[in-house]
Amino acid sequence: MKRLQQTRSCSSPKSFIFLVPGLGAGTGGLAYNSRVADSISYSNKIQLVDVYTDAHRFRESLPAILKRFMVYPRFFTFFFSLRMMCLYCTFPGMVLQDYEITAFTTLLSWLRKLFGLKTITFIYHFDDREAKSREHALRIRKRRICLSDKIITISDFTAREARLSGYSGSKIYIAKPGTNVPPRNLHSESQAGYKPYVLTVANLFPHKGIDVLINAAALSSSKNLAFLVAGNDKCDHEYTIKLKSLITSLGLQNRFFLLGRVDDNRLQSLFQDALFFVMPSYVEGYCMAVAEARAYGKPVVSTNAGALPELVDHGVDGLLVEPGSSRALASAIDQLFENPRLLNDFQVKSEERAKNLPTWDQTCKTVHEAIFG
Numbered sequence: 001m002k003r004l005q006q007t008r009s010c011s012s013p014k015s016f017i018f019l020v021p022g023l024g025a026g027t028g029g030l031a032y033n034s035r036v037a038d039s040i041s042y043s044n045k046i047q048l049v050d051v052y053t054d055a056h057r058f059r060e061s062l063p064a065i066l067k068r069f070m071v072y073p074r075f076f077t078f079f080f081s082l083r084m085m086c087l088y089c090t091f092p093g094m095v096l097q098d099y100e101i102t103a104f105t106t107l108l109s110w111l112r113k114l115f116g117l118k119t120i121t122f123i124y125h126f127d128d129r130e131a132k133s134r135e136h137a138l139r140i141r142k143r144r145i146c147l148s149d150k151i152i153t154i155s156d157f158t159a160r161e162a163r164l165s166g167y168s169g170s171k172i173y174i175a176k177p178g179t180n181v182p183p184r185n186l187h188s189e190s191q192a193g194y195k196p197y198v199l200t201v202a203n204l205f206p207h208k209g210i211d212v213l214i215n216a217a218a219l220s221s222s223k224n225l226a227f228l229v230a231g232n233d234k235c236d237h238e239y240t241i242k243l244k245s246l247i248t249s250l251g252l253q254n255r256f257f258l259l260g261r262v263d264d265n266r267l268q269s270l271f272q273d274a275l276f277f278v279m280p281s282y283v284e285g286y287c288m289a290v291a292e293a294r295a296y297g298k299p300v301v302s303t304n305a306g307a308l309p310e311l312v313d314h315g316v317d318g319l320l321v322e323p324g325s326s327r328a329l330a331s332a333i334d335q336l337f338e339n340p341r342l343l344n345d346f347q348v349k350s351e352e353r354a355k356n357l358p359t360w361d362q363t364c365k366t367v368h369e370a371i372f373g
Helices: 029-042 051-060 074-088 097-105 106-115 136-143 156-165 208-220 239-250 264-273 286-294 326-336 342-356 360-372
Strands: 017-021 046-052 092-096 120-122 152-153 173-175 198-199 228-229 256-260 277-279 302-303 318-321
Touching: 029 046, 029 092, 029 120, 029 360, 046 051, 046 074, 051 286, 074 106, 092 097, 097 120, 097 136, 120 342, 136 156, 152 156, 152 360, 156 173, 173 228, 198 208, 198 286, 208 228, 208 239, 208 326, 228 264, 239 256, 256 360, 277 286, 286 342, 302 326, 318 326, 326 342
Parallel strands: 017 046, 017 092, 092 120, 120 152, 152 173, 198 228, 198 277, 228 256, 277 302, 302 318
Antiparallel strands: none
């Protein structure tokens, strides 16, 4: 990626702390964080603080008798607070933070104000699992973002949700993720051993709805169609076990495959050879995997959750269904698989839409405007 060089006033911050929730997880949000950090570091000092990993390593280094007292999340909050107080004493020019971090930083937000530190929060999606109602969710969000000087979101949907949470719209910037352009003259490795297949790229978190996709595969009348899921299978051990057990119990061992993490070359081949792409998520703030499927000209069957309708035009370049409905998902998959003409029409529209996908340079330019503007 070409790094961006910006013209800054003498008052622009030159040093940053960027709080991220675990760079090793390999999620889309963390890939976004890494791109942003790389572009800022071109002419600024930036310190990425991988707070989850740091806290976990510290806990694991302690004797067993002490670990009993280091219980998450209270231990994490205590460790994180001490770490941040030490970092703030270095007087950085600005604090950048992933929204996920704000669950532990409500009190620290006031400390930042005391130190006179500017804060920008990156919001990829709102995780409202702790909320008892929609109103409760909005109150939690407002408390977590109200002291941010600016907010950067990755979709129109997420920006609207931030405004509904009571945040000033004039301080919200939308910087949609860039899309990795497929290499020219891609030599596709044959996915030997698989039937014609549909592809899903997602880390195995419950909100990705892979269990819904497995049930949809069982309900599908397209018995010659295989389902491939590429993504980190170490994120949630219990959920991964549940998915493997479900595959076995439904007799899908020869049709449904959890591939785990794959390297870039394998992923390119998987995209290239897939009939179409499926995303069964319950919530998405954008979904870089769907955008990447677009870059390969692939039609998409997806839920209408969150920002996904911004990437999929129902009946034009893909199909949208309600999240959580295996039957509706199976019906949409069958409709596309059994209708080659419709599949081809959607592919043509997908290739046209791919031309308007944002680049990482455009993304970083918007982020720079938010930070230095």
